Amino acid sequence: MTAVVKSICNAMERIAPLKLAEKWDNVGLLLEAPTPRANSRRILLTIDLTTAVAEEALKSPTSFIVSYHPTIFKPLSSVTLANPLQASLLKCAAAGISVYSPHTALDSVWGGINDWLANGISKPMNGADAEDFGEVTILGEELEDGFGGSGRLVTLPNPVSMKEIEYRIKSHLKLEHIQVAYPPGQDPETHSVSTIGICAGSGGSMLLGTPADVYFTGEMSHHEVLAAIATGHNVVLCGHTNTERGYLPTLAEKLKAQLHGTASEVKSTDGELAMTLLLMEVVVSKEDKHPLQIV
CATH class of the missing domain: 3.40.1390.30 (NIF3 (NGG1p interacting factor 3)-like)
Structure with missing residues (x-):
């Protein structure tokens, strides 16, 4: 795990400790990109990692997604491009984007x-x-x-x-x-x-x-x-x-504060990591929407 990914995960853990999640839930770092995305300092917050949200992340300088609902919930027998949700995960991993889910831990805290x-x-x-x-x-x-x-x-x-x-x-x-x-x-x-x-x-x-x-x-x-x-x-x-969706701006502010606090702590020992965390942009997805409409 890279220092940046670890720092974001630790920040989310302080906001919503994973031990608070329901026993049936699947929370934490669900997708770790093998190679971090270069020159990308955006964290994208969403309720669901839909195809539209994944495309939004891929078209923007996003390196990390916090998806409130788990993108992987039940065990997967395969991961292929034929499945649209799995395809989004594969594309994110290939692009260097990691995905984290807090779900019921964020409800309970x-x-x-x-x-x-x-x-x-x-x-x-x-x-x-x-x-x-x-x-x-x-x-x-x-x-x-x-x-x-x-x-x-x-x-x-x-x-x-x-x-x-x-x-x-x-x-x-x-x-x-x-x-x-x-x-x-x-x-x-x-x-x-x-x-x-x-x-x-x-x-x-x-x-x-x-x-x-x-x-x-x-x-x-x-x-x-x-x-x-x-x-x-x-x-x-x-x-x-x-x-759930209306809470995302509050989560964005909490995450920014945690990252800035981490940057202050590591500044004397790792100036590059501190600068990266200070420059991280936390953004709420514009493509994340309720799937049903009233017509």
Whole structure:
């Protein structure tokens, strides 16, 4: 592993320790290019390494990709150009581009995606005082050393209507439309809620049965939604990656800060590495998009 790749991996580990990832997940450095790309100091952040994102990386001075979702999840029996996703990996490796995935480690860590979602709905949109902010706690099992957990529970100081929660979510995620399910007989204009359970991505299996008035996630199965409303819970679904993509600019700032900190530490012993890390550009992909459109 080159010093630059190692430094980026170490920086991501400090942001989202891989020990926080779910046991079923596949995280960390998933593709290590055998030869680093020359004169390329860009780190590209994306939710998915789609064909379009891979082409964006290949056409730009990118040497490292942080893909939130793992580009390799299940064991591969072969790696060929016939498979479009595998072709992207092969082209990246040939071009000298390495790929890293933090996935559920970035969900769980304090200050990660779940906290970003929680912060967006725990405060009123009218700039109220700090005491009006909701309390954010871990939902589910607390992970090692208190670094975080699989979900978050927002407890509001004062109940608000479901319509207010929907407004906050759409404003925070910059969405015009979301999917909502209400328990039978409930009026969202007048019904008040005070606790919101949160899980980025697909949260049905984690949220069901938890003590929250509202389940807020990207997607749930049909039967999970039915089970939730049958037991008196509201459901808000925003599209899997819509609950994740808006965090990428925050991740970019965190990664820049970590790289600059590393550069300061190694400056006296490795000036070339320090200069390279200082010059690294962290960019959010322009081609990364939710795969589904509302038409």
